[in-house]
Amino acid sequence: MQVSLASIRDARGEVFTEGCPTRTVLDHVLSKWGVLVLGALTDGTLRWGELRRAVEGISEKMLASTLRTLEGDGFIRRESFPEVPPRVEYALTDRGRELMERMLPLMDWIAANADEILAR
């Protein structure tokens, strides 16, 4: 079971240098609420209210903030419809789907092993 991170190390052998853009993206994408929001959007478009209910426990403030960050990074797309009452839909972009293709195996493994990991 050979695993290596060599391809993403810099010249000094460091993983993700401080101040490096990678750290920022890592923080956005792997944040407490970021992963859950991205996960919720993985199998389809959701409206604001649906998202709020799907990501159990998230506050409106954090949902808004997380959505704006992920939209700013181009992982999700916001589409608002000029109706009454208002309707706004959120969905993964192509970039977001690329990301989730890599994230899903990880979340899947964690979901499958969480109980055993915490059993102690």
Add this chain to the structure above:
Amino acid sequence: MQVSLASIRDARGEVFTEGCPTRTVLDHVLSKWGVLVLGALTDGTLRWGELRRAVEGISEKMLASTLRTLEGDGFIRRESFPEVPPRVEYALTDRGRELMERMLPLMDWIAANADEILAR
């Protein structure tokens, strides 16, 4: 490019329920410093001091705390040698390697795309 999270949804269609063990493991493993420490250990054993230097910017307090959490979850193993001066080595366990097998493609993709993602 079809992607789905259906396998890890619960009966109510929610992703990771609040209070679920999965959320805890997610927080440990995807924490700001957790990913970097795990990443640093990915291609081999490191001593405390090496780890501190490899994970640029981490404080001693957070390094200690992160290591204890990840050790508690069984992702890393701590081995201390009764020498003077003291020597302590940290390495991934089998479980840790299983985790990193799933995490590395993600980190790799992020490292490769971070610049473009933040370019705006």
Add this chain to the structure above:
DNA sequence: CTGTATCCGTCGCGATACTG
């Protein structure tokens, strides 16, 4: 060298109220 203990700032985040 490998940590632990303590202090203490800040800011992440939740709660609440309010608006288009």
Add this chain to the structure above:
DNA sequence: CAGTATCGCGACGGATACAG
């Protein structure tokens, strides 16, 4: 329905000093 504005607290985490 889909958010924004404001307040306030608690804990996350950095700096420093000290210990084994």
